[in-house]
């Protein structure tokens with residue numbers, strides 16, 4: 447029997463909301479009458495400016511996803527709350543863009559730890575804060591598709607997002623038969639600090655669509671690897 451449709455609105459825990467796609471997601475969720483708990487690494491950010499205009503609908507928390515103690519502390523601070531969605535947006539690019547054999551060990555560890563290991567730690571640690579039917583989303587990339595890799599380029603970044611996809615497959619496999627909806631999202635190539643000025647899409651062309659896709663998948667159990675228009679990406 448299909449699950450009942452979700453109620454309008456809710457509260458999202460949005461990890462990595464200081465700028466770029468995460469900041470735009472916070473603004474769009476507020477637009478849709480959601481409450482947002484957004485995380486930043488510290489200091490004054492654009493999320494703070496947005497929160498001032500959002501009439502109390504944005505709360506700001508602090509988290510560097512690579513620091514397990516900070517994940518545990520956030521879980522403890524939020525232990526009395528229940529969220530309707532968790533989305534891990536935080537991620538970094540490998541600006542050297544070297545072929546994989548030329549990448550330094552330090553850079554390999556930095557990118558893989560931030561993009562693959564840390565989002566999974568966040569998801570595993572914070573899942574107890576979610577309702578049974580809350581969606582878990584994580585920002586992957588079209589670059590994470592092994593099947594679509596015809597050109598190389600961004601080899602370490604690609605590898606980190608492919609690893610993230612694989613780790614989410616394992617996480618989802620451990621939840622087979624549950625009502626949990628999970629989405630690995632590819633936002634398209636978007637003009638942000640990470641995407642650069644030559645990217646194909648504006649934030650406005652990506653983020654509202656991406657959020658409509660997440661909302662539409664809220665009662666669709668299992669793991670889905672989707673782009674910002676809701677199209678399935680081959681693994």
Ligand SMILES: NC(=O)c1ccc[n+]([C@@H]2O[C@H](COP(=O)([O-])OP(=O)(O)OC[C@H]3O[C@@H](n4cnc5c(N)ncnc54)[C@H](OP(=O)(O)O)[C@@H]3O)[C@@H](O)[C@H]2O)c1
Nearest residue numbers: 462464466467487510511536537587635636638639640641
């Ligand atoms: N833009 C694109 O074309 C594109 C395409 C595919 C996928 N993506 C993915 O989309 C996500 C957001 O990218 P973006 O384009 O918005 O990049 P961005 O403008 O560079 O923003 C990156 C965000 O991640 C946060 N972050 C980085 N490392 C973190 C850490 N260790 N702990 C907590 N937060 C951390 C940053 O926080 P600070 O402000 O503290 O640095 C910032 O909020 C990333 O996962 C990226 O891989 C982007």
